[in-house]
Amino acid sequence: MPMRCKFCEKPAFIKLHYPRMYLCPEHFTEYFERKVKRTIERYKLLKPDERVLVVVSGGKDSAVTAYVLKKLGYDIECLHINLGIGEYSEKSEEYAKRQCEALGVPLHIVRVKELLGHGIGEVRTRRPTCSYCGLTKRYIFNKFAYDNGFDAVATGHNLDDEASFIFSNLMHWNTQYLAKQGPLTPGEGKFVKKIKPLYELTEREVVAYALANGIEYHIEECPHARGATTLEFKEVLNEMEEKRPGTKINFVKGYLRKKHIFEAELEEVELRECKVCGMPSSGEVCSFCRFWRLEEPLDFRVRKD
Ligand code: Q46
Ligand code: ZN
Ligand code: ZN
CATH class of the missing domain: 3.40.50.620 (HUPs)
Structure with a gap:
């Protein structure tokens, strides 16, 4: 006999091991979302x-x-x-x-x-x-x-x-x-x-x-x-x-x-501003700008006012 959901009569979709229970898709979805909310x-x-x-x-x-x-x-x-x-x-x-x-x-x-x-x-x-x-x-x-x-x-x-x-x-x-x-x-x-x-x-x-x-x-x-x-x-x-x-x-x-x-x-590292991009850095130039050899900061502003 197929296992049934712990909360309703529907066939189980997943068996959880911890806590141990069988759940249908709807009740599993509810369980999952509740857990995210609680986190x-x-x-x-x-x-x-x-x-x-x-x-x-x-x-x-x-x-x-x-x-x-x-x-x-x-x-x-x-x-x-x-x-x-x-x-x-x-x-x-x-x-x-x-x-x-x-x-x-x-x-x-x-x-x-x-x-x-x-x-x-x-x-x-x-x-x-x-x-x-x-x-x-x-x-x-x-x-x-x-x-x-x-x-x-x-x-x-x-x-x-x-x-x-x-x-x-x-x-x-x-x-x-x-x-x-x-x-x-x-x-x-x-x-x-x-x-x-x-x-x-x-x-x-x-x-x-x-x-x-x-x-x-x-x-x-x-x-x-x-x-x-x-x-x-x-x-x-x-x-x-x-x-x-x-x-x-x-x-x-x-x-x-x-x-x-x-x-x-x-x-303790004292952070200062990267000389190139102005973001926090432990050295004069941050590791990102150093790695990519940047001379100008990247600008990600979507709406440039
Ligand atoms: S770090 Fe390495 Fe991932 Fe980057 S190169 Fe691929 S495996 S994607 S999470
Ligand atoms: Zn159910
Ligand atoms: Zn930088």
């Missing part, structure tokens, strides 16, 4: 009238983030950063456009190759690709949000991402990183607040939510992600979650309670 309240991520910029990659996590924030009534716009990684980036942009059209929210697109002359993976440098990719994305979404007066930047990080990030940084004793991780990075000066509304939802739940709500997304992984160690950490955590449901959420919540231990390790 926003618990960690004080957003006030109702704040303007949010959602960074959409074309993938499932950011698509679901935009979808749920819109459904919960937040004032959102989306930003897609086309990384210039061949066909992968072209497809990603197509998906981002489709997702925002379906949602009826404005989409802004920044293309790295047009803007900076090279796509990610095309720069001749000794720096690992994912390292300068991360630097580039973080700089662009923060500056875009700052230039256009957004109150917050939302990203699609889910519980699996967070648990594997903490796990891998513990394994390498990167205490500096461990001091700064979490669902909320408060804004400060020209750094716009960063939030992760899917912080307590697993990847499996995000996939199921997209499926239950007809959200299309780019399934392909970035070609540079292959062999990334974070994927191995995710596998280990998944195995543990199988055996002991609740491992990931308890690990992450425990970390948040103990995070202050790592804060003592933070080195």
Whole structure:
């Protein structure tokens, strides 16, 4: 006999392991959205009238983030950063456009190759690709949000991402990183607040939510992600979650309670303004302007008054 939803007579669509229950698509959707709402309240991520910029990659996590924030009534716009990684980036942009059209929210697109002359993976440098990719994305979404007066930047990080990030940084004793991780990075000066509304939802739940709500997304992984160690950490955590449901959420919540231990390790860096772009920097020129050898600041203002 097929299993039935815990709350109605419909056949089950998903079996949750923690808490253990079977749910139909409607009740699963309700459960998921309630959890996002609770995350926003618990960690004080957003006030109702704040303007949010959602960074959409074309993938499932950011698509679901935009979808749920819109459904919960937040004032959102989306930003897609086309990384210039061949066909992968072209497809990603197509998906981002489709997702925002379906949602009826404005989409802004920044293309790295047009803007900076090279796509990610095309720069001749000794720096690992994912390292300068991360630097580039973080700089662009923060500056875009700052230039256009957004109150917050939302990203699609889910519980699996967070648990594997903490796990891998513990394994390498990167205490500096461990001091700064979490669902909320408060804004400060020209750094716009960063939030992760899917912080307590697993990847499996995000996939199921997209499926239950007809959200299309780019399934392909970035070609540079292959062999990334974070994927191995995710596998280990998944195995543990199988055996002991609740491992990931308890690990992450425990970390948040103990995070202050790592804060003592933070080195005080005095920030000044980058000589080129005016954004916060520890040196004379910020790492973004230095890496891309910029001589003029990038201006992302959409309405240039
Ligand atoms: S960092 Fe690396 Fe990702 Fe950039 S190069 Fe691709 S895998 S997209 S999250
Ligand atoms: Zn039901
Ligand atoms: Zn700069």
